[in-house]
Amino acid sequence: MTTKFISIQDAMKKARLSQAQSGSSKLGQAKGEVAVRGWVYRERGSNVLKFIVLRDSTNIIQCVLDKKDFEKQWSEIDKVQVEASVEIEGEIKEEKRAPSGYEIHAKKFTLVGESNEFPINKDLNEELLGDRRHLWLRSRKMSSILKIRSTVTGALHEYFRSKGFYEFQSPVLVPGGAEDGPTMFEVKYFNKKMFLTQTWQLYAEAAIYALEKIYCIAPSFRAEQSKTSRHLTEYWHTEMEVAWADLDELMNYAEEMVKHVLSRVLEKNKPELEILERDWKKLEPSLKKKFPRVTYDEVLKELKSKHKMSVPWGKDLRTIEEEKFMDSYDTPVFCTMYPKEIMAFYKPRDKKNPKVARCFDMLGPESMGELIGGSERDTDLEELKKSLKAKGEKLEDYQYYFDVHSYGAVPHGGFGLGTERLVRWICGLETIKDAIAFPRTMTRYYP
Ligand code: 4AD
Numbered sequence: 452m453t454t455k456f457i458s459i460q461d462a463m464k465k466a467r468l469s470q471a472q473s474g475s476s477k478l479g480q481a482k483g484e485v486a487v488r489g490w491v492y493r494e495r496g497s498n499v500l501k502f503i504v505l506r507d508s509t510n511i512i513q514c515v516l517d518k519k520d521f522e523k524q525w526s527e528i529d530k531v532q533v534e535a536s537v538e539i540e541g542e543i544k545e546e547k548r549a550p551s552g553y554e555i556h557a558k559k560f561t562l563v564g565e566s567n568e569f570p571i572n573k574d575l576n577e578e579l580l581g582d583r584r585h586l587w588l589r590s591r592k593m594s595s596i597l598k599i600r601s602t603v604t605g606a607l608h609e610y611f612r613s614k615g616f617y618e619f620q621s622p623v624l625v626p627g628g629a630e631d632g633p634t635m636f637e638v639k640y641f642n643k644k645m646f647l648t649q650t651w652q653l654y655a656e657a658a659i660y661a662l663e664k665i666y667c668i669a670p671s672f673r674a675e676q677s678k679t680s681r682h683l684t685e686y687w688h689t690e691m692e693v694a695w696a697d698l699d700e701l702m703n704y705a706e707e708m709v710k711h712v713l714s715r716v717l718e719k720n721k722p723e724l725e726i727l728e729r730d731w732k733k734l735e736p737s738l739k740k741k742f743p744r745v746t747y748d749e750v751l752k753e754l755k756s757k758h759k760m761s762v763p764w765g766k767d768l769r770t771i772e773e774e775k776f777m778d779s780y781d782t783p784v785f786c787t788m789y790p791k792e793i794m795a796f797y798k799p800r801d802k803k804n805p806k807v808a809r810c811f812d813m814l815g816p817e818s819m820g821e822l823i824g825g826s827e828r829d830t831d832l833e834e835l836k837k838s839l840k841a842k843g844e845k846l847e848d849y850q851y852y853f854d855v856h857s858y859g860a861v862p863h864g865g866f867g868l869g870t871e872r873l874v875r876w877i878c879g880l881e882t883i884k885d886a887i888a889f890p891r892t893m894t895r896y897y898p
């Protein structure tokens with residue numbers, strides 16, 4: 452008969468159940484045979500006993516191997532190194548002193564894959580951990596982040612689908628940009644030049660005329676020269692676009708989406724947040740309170756009155772200003788109505804106050820900076836052309852985009868969330884690089 456392996460988490464559950472059934476909670480009374488497999492997380496031994504803390508994707512558990520039960524295999528067991536893959540069968544019982552509260556007394560041991568000396572230890576700096584990222588992923592820190600990230604993307608899909616959105620994909624290779632600045636990666640495309648997409652937006656605007664409510668989670672690329680804790684050159688962009696929506700509705704979606712993600716993470720990932728030593732109570736206000744909505748003008752006023760910082764009207768907010776402003780808030784804040792001239796070409800002027808655009812940024816608390824950028828979209832072709840020209844763009848590159856809004860244009864809008872920025876905030880990470888398995892920045896592109 453083949454052995455039925457179960458996960459470490461299930462093995463502990465089984466032990467708990469059999470303990471409950473035996474009607475006693477005294478130490479050492481939960482009995483049960485289990486077979487588990489995974490990787491050696493830690494090992495230590497004497498000449499009579501070997502302790503292996505075994506790790507699988509679900510948890511860790513201490514296993515004890517007694518030399519007298521393994522005479523023939525002892526030299527193999529004695530030499531086993533961290534990260535070797537092994538199978539262990541034995542009896543599980545509660546053991547308060549063991550790392551996860553349970554212990555397996557091994558009866559059978561199989562070495563599946565030997566390990567070389569694992570080149571990761573406590574003394575490695577961030578650079579070396581980056582070089583060995585392919586191995587560092589196995590750490591409790593990285594695996595906890597990756598589990599939370601999976602909850603986050605799952606919850607994003609769940610949110611949009613529950614609201615009647617279709618998932619819609621756009622090309623990665625594009626003829627031109629949509630966002631300002633020299634942040635496009637060029638790609639040799641046969642004998643032409645193409646770019647890696649910064650946003651799906653211009654294609655999404657075409658598609659809302661067919662599907663009305665759409666979303667996507669896909670890579671976006673930005674040739675960011677900056678080395679900050681919040682910029683990647685390749686990131687997963689969660690974008691949505693809706694027909695007939697105005698700015699308030701867009702912000703409602705953004706707020707509800709973030710709250711949905713937070714509630715899923717708090718429901719599923721408290722053990723991981725604890726491994727990360729993330730004080731998850733700091734996330735609770737964002738679940739309960741409404742996110743404030745303030746205009747750019749109000750932000751300038753508040754910066755001046757509370758923090759003695761004066762920003763000339765018309766200048767974009769710098770990181771330091773955003774952070775100072777956010778110091779007074781424990782939830783994300785929508786900052787709306789930025790000066791039109793410094794905004795991307797597609798953000799429409801406000802009719803009542805033509806100096807500003809109908810747009811928002813959602814700023815995160817705890818110095819996380821911009822999490823989301825969104826806006827209504829301009830459907831006035833003359834305005835669009837004027838803005839593009841002012842930014843030095845060639846109008847012929849945007850012909851299809853003008854065409855899109857020439858057949859039954861409707862009010863519409865959307866937003867883009869930096870998925871890693873959300874993961875970074877939820878996990879409370881120092882740097883955005885840890886919010887993705889294999890980060891890409893100006894200086895980090897291997898492995
Ligand atoms: O503010 P951005 O540039 O807006 C757009 O691209 C719009 N077209 C989105 C839309 O309306 N569909 O980018 C949106 C979000 C930012 O708020 C930020 O969270 C994230 O994308 N982002 C980055 N994340 C990581 N690394 C970078 N270099 C990022 N640049 C933007």
Ligand code: MG
Pocket residue numbers: 812821823824
């Ligand atoms: Mg932005």
